[in-house]
Amino acid sequence: MFQRSKDIVIIGGGVIGCSIAYYLAKKGVKPLIIERKEIASEASCAAAGGLWPQSESNGPGVFLDLCLESKKMFPALSRELEWDISFDPAGLLHLIEDEKAMEESEKLLNWQKKRGLQVEFLSREETLKKESALSPDILGSLYFENDDQLSTIDLSHAFYLEAIRLGAEVMQNTEVKGINLKKGRVEGVVIERKGSKKEIIQTKIVVNAAGAWSKIIGEMVGLRIPVSPMKGQIVLTDPLPTLFRCSLVAQDVYMMQKSSMNVVLGSTREDVGYNKTVTPEGIEKLRSAACNVIPRLKNAVMVRTWAGLRPYTQDEVPIFGRVDEVEGFIMACGHFRNGILLSPVTGKLIAELIIDKKTSFPLEGTRLSRFEDYLIKDKKAV
């Protein structure tokens, strides 16, 4: 069997794997990304591009802290990365459509204010003044000035290009078939390139950035990683004259008018396994909800619909860091709906963990060991 060796192997060439490769390469090491398909071909290209730490958080905690930390990194990143990521500090309106939503918004407003975050309640008139295309049936909104947006696919490409320029490597169309262990330590990765024989890449460090597939990678080293695919369908319109500026988040749909002027609607949340089929029911739910919020959308044209598999964890917090039982195996998965937002902080922290052996943000609340039964005891690792 053909063999070669690499210091660090990253499994998964999505936005997370590319970001980790970039931050590692910035520290002078040259990792190898192994990607089953091509760069950013799964969930990373089925995201709408919202950077919404505040709107996406249900309360204070590690998820919010990570999101805020990551969000802070984007303005500098957009200058640092050569490829344009269309970073747009547009703000977000969390729309209040009924009395129940009004009560929930009050709670949201209160805990976020207490936490010292920027959030403002807007009445119906103030909301309509901000976004005149909104339906007058809206009761009001919360305005998150600091929840922004960007172009998702360009972010993955920007990380990838910069990582490659700094010496990182990539093998696309290559599947990981196994991970070799010796006395509980990572020794190598067994791979199979499309149309070729299996090879072994010797390495002491493997990063699991396989998104919705990270559970399968975990099984190769005897770990039960509770990450499952959660389907999300999205819809794109034709390019439209400016309809709205802010990201809009309603009960059953969110929408953004991107720099390309297309409006993107997201997303469903379906626990249906490794299935990316677009369904009329799913799209209809988004379409009708969007038309209720922005009546003028009825004049638009639906150009494309597609779906991605987001890596879901039960507590919706990603899984980072080392695992005591498998030396050299590092987790960077389970980002669910916020892989794009969390990609900079993930790359930075994982690179710090590997190279500096300490991180600038505590990883305690994110480790795999927070889940019970994370060790597959009855099954020997490959």
Place this chain on the structure above:
Amino acid sequence: MIDDKVIICRCEEVTKEEIVKAIRRGATTVNAIKRWTRAGMGLCQGKSCVQWVARILSEETGKPMKEIKPHTSRPPIRPVKFSVKLTEEEEE
């Protein structure tokens, strides 16, 4: 040979040169070229350019045309008015 400046995807105004660049950056399929350049992402969803993109990919990589898969067609295939309801109501 197609000239570098020829627009291959008319909806998104993508030239041959940009498609070749995407291939050199690592795109190995028509789908990846679409993600790098937006070729095939416009109103016609690649109906007019996908064959040309495949041909350029074949020329650049030496892969025969018959081995190059077309891009994934995304519903609704033809643009649909946003006012059109997509599911039928159940009859009472």
